Structure formats: C-alpha cells, structure tokens
Amino acid sequence: MLLGAVDLGSNSFRVEIGQVHGDRITTQSYWKETIRLAGGFDEAGALTPEAQARALGALSRFRERLGNLPPERVRAVGTQAMRAATNSAEFLKKAEAALGYKIDILSGHEEARLVFKGCARTLPPSEKRRLIVDIGGASTELIIGEGLEAERCESFRIGCVNTSIRFFQDGRITAKSIERAVLACQAELEESITRFGAGNYEEAFGSAGTFGAMSDIARASGWSDGTVTLEHLERIRKQLLEAKDVKNIRFDGLKEDRKEVIAGGLAVLLAVYKTLGIETMRPASGALRVGLLYDLLGRVSDKDTRDITVESMMSAAQIDREQAVRVADITEKLYTALRPSASPDDLKYVRWGALLHEVGMNISSSRYHRHSWYVVSNADMPGFGRQDQDIMATFVLSQRGNLKKIEDALDTIITCEAAFALRLAVIFAHARRPVELPVMTFIRKGPRELVVKLDGVWLNAHPLTDVLLKDESAAWAKIGRQVTFERF
Numbered sequence: 001m002l003l004g005a006v007d008l009g010s011n012s013f014r015v016e017i018g019q020v021h022g023d024r025i026t027t028q029s030y031w032k033e034t035i036r037l038a039g040g041f042d043e044a045g046a047l048t049p050e051a052q053a054r055a056l057g058a059l060s061r062f063r064e065r066l067g068n069l070p071p072e073r074v075r076a077v078g079t080q081a082m083r084a085a086t087n088s089a090e091f092l093k094k095a096e097a098a099l100g101y102k103i104d105i106l107s108g109h110e111e112a113r114l115v116f117k118g119c120a121r122t123l124p125p126s127e128k129r130r131l132i133v134d135i136g137g138a139s140t141e142l143i144i145g146e147g148l149e150a151e152r153c154e155s156f157r158i159g160c161v162n163t164s165i166r167f168f169q170d171g172r173i174t175a176k177s178i179e180r181a182v183l184a185c186q187a188e189l190e191e192s193i194t195r196f197g198a199g200n201y202e203e204a205f206g207s208a209g210t211f212g213a214m215s216d217i218a219r220a221s222g223w224s225d226g227t228v229t230l231e232h233l234e235r236i237r238k239q240l241l242e243a244k245d246v247k248n249i250r251f252d253g254l255k256e257d258r259k260e261v262i263a264g265g266l267a268v269l270l271a272v273y274k275t276l277g278i279e280t281m282r283p284a285s286g287a288l289r290v291g292l293l294y295d296l297l298g299r300v301s302d303k304d305t306r307d308i309t310v311e312s313m314m315s316a317a318q319i320d321r322e323q324a325v326r327v328a329d330i331t332e333k334l335y336t337a338l339r340p341s342a343s344p345d346d347l348k349y350v351r352w353g354a355l356l357h358e359v360g361m362n363i364s365s366s367r368y369h370r371h372s373w374y375v376v377s378n379a380d381m382p383g384f385g386r387q388d389q390d391i392m393a394t395f396v397l398s399q400r401g402n403l404k405k406i407e408d409a410l411d412t413i414i415t416c417e418a419a420f421a422l423r424l425a426v427i428f429a430h431a432r433r434p435v436e437l438p439v440m441t442f443i444r445k446g447p448r449e450l451v452v453k454l455d456g457v458w459l460n461a462h463p464l465t466d467v468l469l470k471d472e473s474a475a476w477a478k479i480g481r482q483v484t485f486e487r488f
Contacts (some may be wrong), residue, residue, distance in 0.1 A: 001073070001300070002017055002020070002069060002073065003017070003069075003073050003074070003296050003437060004016070004017050004060075004069050004073060004074040005017075005074075005289040005290070005292035005293045005296060006059075006062055006066075006074070006101070006103075006116050006289075006292075007076075007077055007079070007288050007289045007292065008037070008055070008059075008077065008095070009035075009037070009077065009081075009137055009138060009288075010036060010038035010079055010080050010136050010137030010138035010162075011034065011035070011037070011137025011159070011160060011209060011359060011421040011457070012032050012033065012137070012209060013033050013037075013058045013059070013062070014030070014033075014057065015031050015289075016029070016030045016031075016290070017029045017030075017065070017066070018290075019120055019121050025121075025290070025293050025297060027190070029062075029065065030266040031062065031065055034257045034258075035051070035055050036051070036054075036137070036161055036261075037055060037081040037137065037162075038081040038137040038138035038159060038162050038165075039051070039053075039150075039160035039161050039162075039165055040052075040054070040081075041081075041263070045086040045376075046085060046086045046087040047081075047085045047088075047091050052091055052094065055091075055300060056094060056098045056483055059095055059099040059226065060098045060099075062099060063098065063100045066099075066100070066101070067469055069403075071101060072299070072300060072345070073296065073300065074101045074296075075292050075296045076099055076101050076102065076103040077103065077105070077111075077114075077288070078095075078103055078104070078105040078106065079106060079138070080108070080111075080136065080137070080138035080155070081138050082105050083106075083107075083108070084138065084157075085376065088105065089357065092105070095119065097409055097427055099256075104387060104388065105386045105387060106385060106386065107380065107386055108139060108141065108155025109155060109158075109163070109380045110156070110381075110385070111139070111155060111288065112141035112143045112153035112154065113143070113150045113153050113291075113329065113382050114282065114292055115134045115141050115143060115207060115208075115287050115288050115291055115296060116132050116143040116149075116150035116153070116291070117148060117150070117204060117290075117291035117294055118286035118287045118288055118289065118290030118291030118292070118293075119132050119152070119207050119285070119290075119291075120148045120149075120286075121148065121290055121291070121294055122284065122285045123205065123284055123286075125147075127146065127147075127203045128146070128201075128202040129146050129200070129203075129317070130145060130146070130201060130203055131143070131144050131200070131201035131203070131204040131276075131278075132144075132145075132204075132205050132206075132207055132274055133207065133209060133278075133281065133283060134207040134208045134209055134445065135206075135208055135265060136150055136159045136160070136208075136209075137157060137159045137161035137162070137261070138157065138161055138162045139145065139155050139156060139157055139159050139312075140155070140156045140159060140189075140268055140272065141153070141154070141156075142155075142156070142192055142276075144155050144195075144196060144201050150467050152196065154195070154209070156188050156189055156192070158185050158188050158189075158268050158439050159209045159264075159265075160209070160261040160265030161261050161264065161398055162264070163181055163184075163264030163265070163268055164261045164263055164264030164265070165183035165264070166181070166184075167180055167184070167263070167264065167267065168181070168263045171245050171247060172244065172245055173241060173242075173243060173245060173263050173390065174241070174349040175241055177268060178241070178266075178336075181263070181267035182267045182271050184267075185268050185270075185271030186275050188271075188400065189271055189275040190275065192276065193275060193276065196276055197233040197275070197277055198276065198277035199362075200300070203282075204281045204282070205271075205281060205282050205283065206228065206281045206282070206284065206485060207284045209258065209269070210261075210265035210268065210269060211228070211281065211283060212283060212303045213262060214233065214265075214266070215228055215251065215267065215270070216253035216255075216394040217232075217236060217253045218232045218253075219253060220252035220253025220254075221251075221252055226282065226283050227280050227281070227283075228269075228276070228281050228282075229253035230270075231364060233269060236249070236251070236266055240263055240266065241263070246253060246262075246263065249262060272362065275408065282289075282446060295383065298350040299416075305382050305383030306348075306383035306384055307394065308338060308383075309381050309382050309383050309384065309457050310352050310355055311357055313375075313379065314354060314356065314359070316354060317362055318362055318378035319359060320358065320359055320361075320432065321340060323358065323429065324354070324355050324356075324357070325355070326434070327354050327357060327422070327425045328351050329429070330424070330426075330429060330437065331350060331351070331354040331421045331425040332347060332350060332351050332354070332421075334424055334425060335350050335418055335421035335444060337440075338417040339418075341413065341446065343419075346418075349388070349391060350421070350486055353376075353391075353392040353422070354425065356372065356375075356392065356396060357396050357426070358372060359376065360374065360375050360438070362375070363375075369396065369400050369401065370396060372396045372397075372468040373393045373396050373397035375391060376389060376393040376396050377390065377393040377403050378390050390413065391413055391414060393420055394406055394413045394414050395419065395422065398418075398419035399422050399423055399426050400423065400426060401475075402475060402478065403475050403476065403478065403479045404478070406419065407479045410479075420450075420483070423472060424472070427465060427469065428465065430465070435451075437455070438454045438455040438458035439455045439458070440452060440455045442478065448481045448482060449481070449484075450481075450482070450483050450484070451484045451486060452484070452485050453454065453487070453488070454469075454485060454486070455473070455488065456487035456488060469485045470485070472485075
C-alpha cells in the first residue's frame with residue numbers, strides 16, 4: 001500500500017510517497033521545491049499573487065507525482081505561513097484545486113506533535129526523554145516526548161525566512177544585526193524555559209532544513225559527525241560576519257537555496273541553544289512529512305489518532321458517556337437517512353461531533369452548547385486540522401436553540417442535514433435514558449422544505465417530545481426553511 005504526504009511549509013514544499021510494510025513505512029519517492037511562502041506577504045498580511053503562483057505551480061507538479069492515489073491515502077497540510085495569511089481561505093481553495101486533494105491547516109501544536117512522531121520513527125528506539133527542535137520558515141516547534149509520543153508541544157512564530165526578512169532584508173550581515181536578531185528570538189522563546197529548558201530532557205535533536213544546514217556545514221567542515229554544538233554555531237556566525245553579505249557566503253556543505261535564509265536560521269538556532277541551555281544537538285530526519293505518513297497509516301489501519309483524541313476529551317470533560325453515545329448513534333442513523341450519499345469521512349465527523357456535543361457541560365449546564373463550541377474550536381486536538389475543528393465546533397453549536405447563530409454556516413461549513421440530525425437526536429434523547437425511535441420517513445419537497453412523517457401512536461406516548469418537535473419546526477421557519485412533522 002502506498003501513502004502520500006504533502007507538507008506546504010513556510011520555506012519549502014515537500015511531497016513524499018511511502019510504501020507500507022506492516023507497521024513500517026519506507027520512502028518510495030520524495031520531491032522538494034523552495035517556495036519561500038513566508039516571504040511572500042504584502043503589507044496587509046496577504047499572500048502576494050507572485051507567491052501564490054509559485055505555490056500553485058509546485059502543487060500542480062506534486063499532483064502529477066502523487067498520481068492517482070485515493071484521497072484517503074493522502075494527507076496534505078499547511079503550516080505557519082498559511083495559518084498567518086489574511087487571504088488563507090481564498091488561497092486554500094486554489095491550492096486544493098491545483099493539488100487535487102484536501103489541505104488541512106495545522107495548528108502549531110498539531111504540527112509539533114506530527115514532527116515528533118516523524119522524528120521518533122526515524123531515530124533509534126530509546127527510553128530517554130527527547131527534545132526535538134524544528135525550525136521552519138516561519139515558526140519553530142519545541143517538543144519533548146518519550147518513545148513515539150509527544151508529551152509537551154509548543155510553537156513559536158520565529159523561523160529562518162521571517163527572521164531573515166526582518167533583520168537581514170538587504171542581504172547585509174553585521175554583528176549588530178545578528179545580535180538584534182538573536183535577542184528578538186530569545187525574547188520570543190523566553191516563556192519556554194520552564195517547560196523545555198535543561199533538566200526537562202535527556203537528549204536533544206534538531207529537525208528540518210535550518211538545523212540540517214548547520215549539521216551539513218559541521219560535517220563538511222570536519223568539525224563533527226553532524227552533531228552541532230554552540231561552538232559550531234559561533235564559528236558559523238564568525239564566517240557570516242566575514243562574508244558581510246548573503247551573496248558572499250561560502251560554506252562547505254551548504255546548499256545554494258539555503259544561503260538567502262542562513263543568517264535568520266542561525267539567529268533562531270543560537271537563541272534556542274542559549275535560551276534552553278543546549279550544549280549539543282544531533283540531527284533527526286523524518287520530521288513533519290514522515291509524521292504525516294505514520295498518522296495516515298493509523299487512519300487506514302483502524303488506529304486513528306482522532307478517535308483517541310475524542311475519547312480523551314470525553315474523559316477529561318467527565319461527560320455522561322452513555323448519553324453521548326446515545327445521541328451519536330441516533331445522529332448517525334438520522335444523518336444516513338437524510339443524506340444517503342454521505343461519505344464515510346462525513347459520517348466520522350458527524351459522529352465525533354455528536355460524541356462531543358456536551359463537552360462544555362461541566363462549564364455550564366444552561367449554555368453548554370456554546371461552551372462546547374468554544375472547547376472544540378480552541379482545544380489542542382491531535383489528528384485534526386484547524387478546518388476540521390471549525391466544522392465540528394459549528395456542528396456542536398447547532399444542537400439546540402435558535403438557528404440564527406449558524407445560518408450563514410449552513411450548507412457552507414456544515415450541512416442542514418447534519419444540524420437537523422443532531423438537533424433531532426438531542427430531542428429524542430432528552431430524557432437521558434434509552435429510547436426506541438418511532439418509525440419515520442423523510443420527504444423532500446424542495447431545497448428548503450422537508451416533511452417528516454412519524455408514528456402517531458409513538459407521539460401520543462411521548463407528549464413532551466411532540467411539543468419539542470413543534471418548537472423545532474418553528475426554529476427552522478425563522479430562518480426561512482420549512483420543516484413539517486406529520487403523523488401517520
């Protein structure tokens with residue numbers, strides 16, 4: 001089986017196709033293009049047409065590389081530059097069209113988790129606590145974990161591209177500009193000392209292009225086997241000062257496309273070493289794209305990280321598990337009846353959202369749907385992209401009350417069928433005990449009109465539900481949609 005991972009990084013875009021051998025993945029093909037997306041913002045914080053053109057061209061070539069891999073076997077993600085762009089949503093549509101696959105925009109924490117997973121899979125097994133430092137084009141991720149799983153993750157908005165633009169935009173390198181860049185990065189990282197500083201880990205590794213470049217220089221210069229010390233970084237700083245300009249940089253082992261951002265990358269790395277008290281770091285391959293492949297393997301082999309996340313959130317919130325499962329079962333059944341063409345992926349998100357519909361109950365029992373929306377919107381949810389969380393959060397918000405609050409999202413973020421299925425499930429399960437659903441049929445009479453025929457005998461035996469269904473009909477009428485409940 002082949003799996004594909006696409007990393008839309010802030011500096012480079014990468015695509016990797018892996019061949020699955022049991023629980024191991026080997027690289028079948030790999031392709032990288034330097035895009036400098038983090039250097040393509042205009043004054044309003046939007047990606048410029050030129051930056052978008054570079055990106056879309058690369059994605060169209062990646063599409064050819066991916067061939068005809070089915071959608072469930074490919075995961076494409078965007079990182080800090082796409083998180084920050086003010087026109088991210090507009091660009092995302094064009095990017096997905098060019099690539100031919102859905103693209104998730106990762107949160108900083110989710111990016112960090114996947115980086116650790118990728119590095120852990122390529123490093124020798126160890127019981128030691130490991131620190132992974134991943135310096136990208138526009139962000140730096142710090143992760144501590146053991147084995148294959150991350151325990152602490154954080155993302156900081158400093159990378160080789162944005163730091164180079166901020167402090168070395170004209171290409172000139174001076175002692176003052178390097179000092180200012182290092183101090184600015186240290187200020188950004190200051191809050192990380194307690195959780196990631198010396199004493200929190202036993203060995204440290206560097207990942208991604210910036211550290212890889214420093215490691216290559218150290219190896220090619222005969223300083224080490226690729227291990228990087230603070231002394232090595234100071235030697236590189238000295239040689240950059242002697243070069244005085246990016247155009248004059250000459251390092252053994254340094255790739256041509258790294259010259260433009262080496263000064264910014266060095267400043268970030270110096271700040272990391274000094275802030276966290278790092279003495280040496282070794283290179284770790286794999287990083288985000290390998291983490292994506294292994295996370296994807298879990299999805300296709302019934303070890304989905306997202307299932308674990310939802311389960312953990314349910315436990316942490318101490319929700320009524322029986323009620324959550326009851327509502328999820330009813331929602332899934334009704335949604336399938338209302339939308340028979342729903343994909344397996346759609347059904348998963350509907351079920352996950354329904355399972356989490358009361359995750360805000362321990363904050364407030366009267367406005368729990370709004371608190372549930374906030375939790376699902378903002379929690380760190382391993383395995384989920386930012387858009388995924390937005391979809392589920394809106395779905396959770398739709399469960400009760402007036403529909404004005406989600407009117408603009410209907411049929412764009414969530415479907416009417418999904419919202420209606422969850423609202424009906426909450427109504428049928430209002431007594432919080434097992435319920436046998438009435439016989440129901442759904443008849444569409446137009447794009448905004450639905451007739452629901454129910455067993456009249458059942459309704460007579462459940463008078464409160466009958467009243468709640470009448471209220472439901474009135475709620476839909478207020479946003480110009482007609483839902484009629486009829487007896488048979």
